[in-house]
Each structure stands twice: as structure tokens, then as C-alpha cells.
Amino acid sequence: MAVYTEVSDEDLVEFIAQYDIGEVVSCKGIAEGVENSNYLLHTTKSAYILTLYEKRVREEDLPFFLGLMEHLANKGIPCPQPLTAMDGKALRQLCGRPAALTTFLEGMWPRKIQPFHCEQLGRALANFHRAGSDYDLFRANSLSLDSWRPQFEQCRARAHEVHPQLTDTLAREVDFLETNWPRDLPFGVCHADLFPDNVFFIGKELSGLIDFYFACNDALAYDLIVCMNAWCFERDGSFNVTKARMLLSAYAKERPLSQEELNALPILARGAAVRFLLTRLYDWLNHPEGAFVKPKDPLEYLTILSFHQSVGDVGAYGLDKGALHG
Amino acid sequence: MAVYTEVSDEDLVEFIAQYDIGEVVSCKGIAEGVENSNYLLHTTKSAYILTLYEKRVREEDLPFFLGLMEHLANKGIPCPQPLTAMDGKALRQLCGRPAALTTFLEGMWPRKIQPFHCEQLGRALANFHRAGSDYDLFRANSLSLDSWRPQFEQCRARAHEVHPQLTDTLAREVDFLETNWPRDLPFGVCHADLFPDNVFFIGKELSGLIDFYFACNDALAYDLIVCMNAWCFERDGSFNVTKARMLLSAYAKERPLSQEELNALPILARGAAVRFLLTRLYDWLNHPEGAFVKPKDPLEYLTILSFHQSVGDVGAYGLDKGALHG
Known part of the structure; x- marks a missing residue:
């Protein structure tokens, strides 16, 4: 607020x-x-x-x-x-x-996500990525892999206050991501924060994308998977595979995903979960007592991380592995 | 907020x-x-x-x-x-x-009050009072004389935390007001909270009055003097007699003030100061630590009260005593 x-x-x-x-x-x-x-x-x-x-x-x-x-x-x-x-x-x-x-963009952001929202989002994100392909300026993603260890160190001593397993989980996950993070995926301009409150609809039509203040150059599939984490989990933490399939397949229709990108989705999803888990954890531990702006719950992203840690391949996201790439 | x-x-x-x-x-x-x-x-x-x-x-x-x-x-x-x-x-x-x-009313509320704002406000308030004269419903002013002693008692034990003299000043003032409050002035529907953020202007023209959620039946001159307190004191606590004259005389051109109303203005001004001093004091003493909505400073109204305590008659408000009534 x-x-x-x-x-x-x-x-x-x-x-x-x-x-x-x-x-x-x-x-x-x-x-x-x-x-x-x-x-x-x-x-x-x-x-x-x-x-x-x-x-x-x-x-x-x-x-x-x-x-x-x-x-x-x-x-x-x-x-x-x-x-x-x-x-x-x-x-x-x-x-x-x-x-x-x-x-000024007209439209309302959806409070209750339905599959058609995810389909429209997938298409819009792919069009965004294509339209950004000849943008001249460059900005590194300051909240990607290199930032996770220092961010974790800032919270390490107090992470257990939020959840008893959080310190161990994060320590192991940052190790894993640093070893396995994919480096040769198609790069481009990403929104990097396309949560539902940044996407407007009028009726059933997507009418606007806003809030470009985390935009940066990164793997395009990473941007897609940030969206999957933000749009395809229910409030109870369960993963809605129908929404994920709608999102990913609508995206791939406009910008086909390579086999390398498809293979990387589970680890990108883990990294995207860690990125929001860490910033939320920091805000949670450091917000002033009684502040009006209530920090977002970091544990929501611990649940999302756990889900992706258990995923074998993109079949878990509702995809037929061979169907999407061009 | x-x-x-x-x-x-x-x-x-x-x-x-x-x-x-x-x-x-x-x-x-x-x-x-x-x-x-x-x-x-x-x-x-x-x-x-x-x-x-x-x-x-x-x-x-x-x-x-x-x-x-x-x-x-x-x-x-x-x-x-x-x-x-x-x-x-x-x-x-x-x-x-x-x-x-x-x-929706277009317009912006004025952050820096100038005399022309006060003139327009006076005219608009008089028109409001005339237009309200045949409104059928009735609502007592729950923040007038009868409420001041109980409100004071709620804050009495801690008023000194805000200012060392505040307890004594309020105790004496509530006594004074209970003894001397005028009771036979022209009554009608009042806005009762017409602060600058409730009055819109487009350029130099008043375009709207908003926020009717303190409106009530009370002495019309009381409503006018609430405005004088809210619009005619500078940030340093000094009284701007030019603004007051503009406000009061523009009002009286549309709705002439009786001699009884003119005589009552200083005590109405003291009561109006006490009304906002008490609610601000209560909010100041009772707001949650670190809350985002910062309570308004009660001492601003202690300064206003002190000014009116020193006033002899309406000459102090820039008025020629005989000039305004019909």
C-alpha cells in the first residue's frame, strides 16, 4: 500500500x-x-x-x-x-x-485465478518476449543465482524463526542450484515479476501488463516459470496442473520451447521459488513491528520449492515432453 | 491511508x-x-x-x-x-x-491555503447550510459539548505525556464551555469536518465538497468556525486574519450572521478547538506503535485553543462587528 x-x-x-x-x-x-x-x-x-x-x-x-x-x-x-x-x-x-x-491501462487484476487467465498470460508473455528481442539496453537480473547465497547468509541466523527446517533446506538448495543452474538457455528481456496483481483483464481478455521495475535480461524460460509459480498454485499450496498446462502450452504456441528449455523447467522452477522465498524471508524478518504493509508469507514459497524438488521432469507440469518444442 | x-x-x-x-x-x-x-x-x-x-x-x-x-x-x-x-x-x-x-468529483484539495480558497469556502459553506435547511432527517452531533467531558476523562491520566499543561488546560476549558456554551443559535445541518482535504478546487474554483460522514445537526456558526480553525491558522500556529476575514465575510454575504452568532464566535471557536484536540489526543495516546497511519498532532489544536482564549470579540477575526449581520 x-x-x-x-x-x-x-x-x-x-x-x-x-x-x-x-x-x-x-x-x-x-x-x-x-x-x-x-x-x-x-x-x-x-x-x-x-x-x-x-x-x-x-x-x-x-x-x-x-x-x-x-x-x-x-x-x-x-x-x-x-x-x-x-x-x-x-x-x-x-x-x-x-x-x-x-x-493509464484499464482493467482489473484477477483475485481468483482461473485456467483461462493462465492461457492468456502464456500468450501475452511469449509476445512480450518476442517484442523484447530487439531491445537495445541490458540490465542483469540482480535477484538471480549470484544473489542467492549472500541473501541467504543475511537471513541464515534467523531463518529457523519462520520454519524449523528452513535453514537446512535453503543451504542445501543454494548448493544444488549453484552446481546445476543451466547457463545456455535462450536469453532475453524478462518481466521477472509477473504476478497476478501485475496483469489486468477486462472480462476474459487480458488488457495490460504493468510494473516493469524488476525487468532484466535472463533466461526467457525462467520468466515463464516465475509465472507458473505465481499463477498455478492454489491457496492451500496444491499445484494446479491444468493451469500449468494452459500457461506453458499457450506460451509455447507463440514461442516454441527448445528441448533444453523443457528439460530445465524443473530446476528453473526451484530457482524461481528460492528467489521469492529469500526476498520474502528477508522482508518477514526485517519489517518494522506493527507496520501497515504486511509482508508476504515466505512459507508459501517453501511449499512451492518442495513441490518442484519432487518433480522428475516436465510431465509433472502437464506437458507431453515432445509436444512443445518447435 | x-x-x-x-x-x-x-x-x-x-x-x-x-x-x-x-x-x-x-x-x-x-x-x-x-x-x-x-x-x-x-x-x-x-x-x-x-x-x-x-x-x-x-x-x-x-x-x-x-x-x-x-x-x-x-x-x-x-x-x-x-x-x-x-x-x-x-x-x-x-x-x-x-x-x-x-x-466522482473532479478537483484537487489545496495543500497550501491561500485567501481565495477561504473566500470560496465561505460562500460554499453558506450555500450548503441554506440548501440543507429543508432536509428532513436529524442526527445529533455526537462530538459536541456533551461528549467533551467523557472524552477528556478517557485521556486525563495520560494527557501530560503530550504536554505538561494539557490536563489543567482541558479541565478548565471543559468547565468553561459547559457553563458558557451558547444554546439558542440558528441550527441546521452541518458538515462538521470541512478540512482542506475535503474541499476540491479546479484552478481557482471550488469544485466539490466531500466526506459527509461527520455531518449532523448543530449551530451553523459552529460549522463555520470549525472551518476557520482548519483553514486560517498557518503551519507555525499563527492566525491569518486575512484568511479569516475572507472566510467569514464571504459566508455572511450568502447567509447573514445574527448579532448573537457574531458574539458567540469566540466561544464556538474554543469549543471547535477542544473537539479536535480531544479526538486527536485520544488517537495519539491509543494508536498502535509503528502504525502506518500517523495520528495528527493534538498540540496544533492546543495552540488554536490558546489563541481563542485570548480573543475579546470577533474584531480579532478581522470582522467589523456591525458589518456582517443582516
């Missing part, structure tokens, strides 16, 4: 005057999102999102994120399009913070 | 289907406001505010509030107009809470 920076009406009017978007008629802080301050802005022309970037986003990464949205939007991917001010810049300052305006 | 109840997309679609307002295209929780959950809803027809009423609003008061908005909007007061569903009801249920939809 964000809005950390309060924008005065006068600062806002001055900021908006630098764009050709009419005059401000309202501006409401949006309660969703935890990284940045977001406002839904109505002008005499249209609706927009105003984002002020808070501490957790590194300012030097913003050109990558904004340029990517621009690149994707120009190729027809339904994502927010950064607006350029009259001086030609999309990244500006407001209230002493980096700030940008984007188009 | 509100949004306490999370509304699922499915519940929302079902709820909206009961109104003739098109289909939902987006719904964003609004970060402002602390009493209820508010969403800015876009449909294929227009923009609306969806409010879910949380614990601090008594359900039995909702017909008074919603009926008042309806009554005022019909008379041209720029306030949210409750929408009636197809079954003829404006007050419904959503996610187990009372809920209502209203029209």
Missing part, C-alpha cells in the same frame, strides 16, 4: 504543464503497490499514471525500465507507455524524486 | 451489475482517507467512487449521510451524489460491509 511522497497541487500543476496532456482535474494516490508512489491522474484529455520512484528502485535503472515500456508499447504489447514531456524527456523530477507519467 | 477491505473482481462485477452504469473497466483503491475503504471506479460510462464503510461509521447513520448528499446534490451543491441501484436502493452490501456508489 503505497504513496510515500505527497505531491502538492501546485507542484503537480507545474509538472503537468511540461506535457501536452491538458490540465489536471484530479489526482488520487493509489493504495496498491509497495515500491513506488503511484497516482491516478485525470486531465482534461485523458487518464494517466504518475509514478514517483522511491528508494528501492535505483535511479540508474530507470532508463532501462522506461525505454522497455516504450519499446514494447510501440510493438503493440499492452503496457503503460511513458509520456515524453515537451523537452523530449520521459524521466523527470517531482518533489525531489525521479518521476514519470505513463498512459 | 485507507482501503481496509479488499474487493475481488468477481464481487465487484456482480455489485456493479445492479446499477445502470455500464461495465467495470478499472477499480483502484485510493490511498487518502482514514475512515472507510474508497475505490476510484472507471466503467464504460463514467468514473465513480465506491465506498465500503468500515467500523468507525455507524451503519444506522448511513441513511442520514447518503440522504443528505442526495438532497444537497439535487440543490446544486457540488457534492458526491449517491447512485441508486436498479432495486431503488443506494445503500447496499459488498464483501460483508455496507457499501455505496457515488458520482
Whole structure:
């Protein structure tokens, strides 16, 4: 639940005057999102999102994120399009913070995931990956393999407070991933955080992808498997193989998966589980007592990790091994 | 910073289907406001505010509030107009809470108050009072004179934690107000909480009054003086007599103040200061440690109270005593 920076009406009017978007008629802080301050802005022309970037986003990464949205939007991917001010810049300052305006995407994120959501997501993610293939800028995934051991060390002494087996499980899993992580898979621009609250639907149609502030270059299949972990497990921790099949096969129809990618899915899924387990664990152990933003439960991802540790091959994800690759 | 109840997309679609307002295209929780959950809803027809009423609003008061908005909007007061569903009801249920939809008012609340804001506010408040004069329902002001002693008693033992003189000051002031509170002033429907964040402007024009959830029947001049306290003191605690004169005289042009009302303004101002001092003191002493919603500073209202205790007559508010009444 964000809005950390309060924008005065006068600062806002001055900021908006630098764009050709009419005059401000309202501006409401949006309660969703935890990284940045977001406002839904109505002008005499249209609706927009105003984002002020808070501490957790590194300012030097913003050109990558904004340029990517621009690149994707120009190729027809339904994502927010950064607006350029009259001086030609999309990244500006407001209230002493980096700030940008984007188009507003209509749609609602699905609270209760159904198989058709997963099918649409698979197709949209593949189109995203294809559209990103000629994007020029590069940003390493700062939350991938190299980061897991240091992150684990930061939490090691207290991980048992969350679950008695967590320290051992993570220690062994980080060892395993460091030894076995696949390195030669097709690479490209990934969203890397495509959870349900970042995907909008209007009725049964996917209408938008938002929140590109973890986007980076990584294995494309890793991005897909982040989605599988986020969309295909039920609240009780059980794996919904129908949803997984819908997601993976819809994706593969648009961008066929190689045999190497198919073989790697189980270990990518373990790594993707560890990535969210570790950041959630850190937030859980370090959030201020009584803070309003309740941290997400790390154990959800311990359950997901355990599932993938037991998987033999991609058959467990509802796939016929030979059916998907091109 | 509100949004306490999370509304699922499915519940929302079902709820909206009961109104003739098109289909939902987006719904964003609004970060402002602390009493209820508010969403800015876009449909294929227009923009609306969806409010879910949380614990601090008594359900039995909702017909008074919603009926008042309806009554005022019909008379041209720029306030949210409750929408009636197809079954003829404006007050419904959503996610187990009372809920209502209203029209969306464009505008921004002023962060930096200027004299023209006060002038427009005075005029709008007088028009509000005139428009409310034939509203049928009645709701006593539960935060007026009768409540101040019990509220003080709840905080008495710990008031000194906030300021060493606060206990004595409040004890004497409540005695004084109980003895001298005026009882025969013109009564009517009051907003009773018309702080800057409840008044919208587009450019220099007042465009809306919102948040009617403290509205009640009380002395109309009391409502005016609540505004003076909220709009005419600077951040350093100094009283801006230019703003006060603008507010009071613009009000009196639309609804002349009687000599009794003019004479009563200083004591009404003291009572209005005590009302907000007490609720802020209570919230200050009782908010959970580390809570995200920071309570407002009660001492701001101790300064305001001290100012009014030193006032001889309405000359101190920038008024020529004889000039305003009809």
C-alpha cells in the first residue's frame, strides 16, 4: 500500500504543464503497490499514471525500465507507455524524486485465478518476449543465482524463526542450484515479476501488463516459470496442473520451447521459488513491528520449492515432453 | 491511508451489475482517507467512487449521510451524489460491509491555503447550510459539548505525556464551555469536518465538497468556525486574519450572521478547538506503535485553543462587528 511522497497541487500543476496532456482535474494516490508512489491522474484529455520512484528502485535503472515500456508499447504489447514531456524527456523530477507519467491501462487484476487467465498470460508473455528481442539496453537480473547465497547468509541466523527446517533446506538448495543452474538457455528481456496483481483483464481478455521495475535480461524460460509459480498454485499450496498446462502450452504456441528449455523447467522452477522465498524471508524478518504493509508469507514459497524438488521432469507440469518444442 | 477491505473482481462485477452504469473497466483503491475503504471506479460510462464503510461509521447513520448528499446534490451543491441501484436502493452490501456508489468529483484539495480558497469556502459553506435547511432527517452531533467531558476523562491520566499543561488546560476549558456554551443559535445541518482535504478546487474554483460522514445537526456558526480553525491558522500556529476575514465575510454575504452568532464566535471557536484536540489526543495516546497511519498532532489544536482564549470579540477575526449581520 503505497504513496510515500505527497505531491502538492501546485507542484503537480507545474509538472503537468511540461506535457501536452491538458490540465489536471484530479489526482488520487493509489493504495496498491509497495515500491513506488503511484497516482491516478485525470486531465482534461485523458487518464494517466504518475509514478514517483522511491528508494528501492535505483535511479540508474530507470532508463532501462522506461525505454522497455516504450519499446514494447510501440510493438503493440499492452503496457503503460511513458509520456515524453515537451523537452523530449520521459524521466523527470517531482518533489525531489525521479518521476514519470505513463498512459493509464484499464482493467482489473484477477483475485481468483482461473485456467483461462493462465492461457492468456502464456500468450501475452511469449509476445512480450518476442517484442523484447530487439531491445537495445541490458540490465542483469540482480535477484538471480549470484544473489542467492549472500541473501541467504543475511537471513541464515534467523531463518529457523519462520520454519524449523528452513535453514537446512535453503543451504542445501543454494548448493544444488549453484552446481546445476543451466547457463545456455535462450536469453532475453524478462518481466521477472509477473504476478497476478501485475496483469489486468477486462472480462476474459487480458488488457495490460504493468510494473516493469524488476525487468532484466535472463533466461526467457525462467520468466515463464516465475509465472507458473505465481499463477498455478492454489491457496492451500496444491499445484494446479491444468493451469500449468494452459500457461506453458499457450506460451509455447507463440514461442516454441527448445528441448533444453523443457528439460530445465524443473530446476528453473526451484530457482524461481528460492528467489521469492529469500526476498520474502528477508522482508518477514526485517519489517518494522506493527507496520501497515504486511509482508508476504515466505512459507508459501517453501511449499512451492518442495513441490518442484519432487518433480522428475516436465510431465509433472502437464506437458507431453515432445509436444512443445518447435 | 485507507482501503481496509479488499474487493475481488468477481464481487465487484456482480455489485456493479445492479446499477445502470455500464461495465467495470478499472477499480483502484485510493490511498487518502482514514475512515472507510474508497475505490476510484472507471466503467464504460463514467468514473465513480465506491465506498465500503468500515467500523468507525455507524451503519444506522448511513441513511442520514447518503440522504443528505442526495438532497444537497439535487440543490446544486457540488457534492458526491449517491447512485441508486436498479432495486431503488443506494445503500447496499459488498464483501460483508455496507457499501455505496457515488458520482466522482473532479478537483484537487489545496495543500497550501491561500485567501481565495477561504473566500470560496465561505460562500460554499453558506450555500450548503441554506440548501440543507429543508432536509428532513436529524442526527445529533455526537462530538459536541456533551461528549467533551467523557472524552477528556478517557485521556486525563495520560494527557501530560503530550504536554505538561494539557490536563489543567482541558479541565478548565471543559468547565468553561459547559457553563458558557451558547444554546439558542440558528441550527441546521452541518458538515462538521470541512478540512482542506475535503474541499476540491479546479484552478481557482471550488469544485466539490466531500466526506459527509461527520455531518449532523448543530449551530451553523459552529460549522463555520470549525472551518476557520482548519483553514486560517498557518503551519507555525499563527492566525491569518486575512484568511479569516475572507472566510467569514464571504459566508455572511450568502447567509447573514445574527448579532448573537457574531458574539458567540469566540466561544464556538474554543469549543471547535477542544473537539479536535480531544479526538486527536485520544488517537495519539491509543494508536498502535509503528502504525502506518500517523495520528495528527493534538498540540496544533492546543495552540488554536490558546489563541481563542485570548480573543475579546470577533474584531480579532478581522470582522467589523456591525458589518456582517443582516
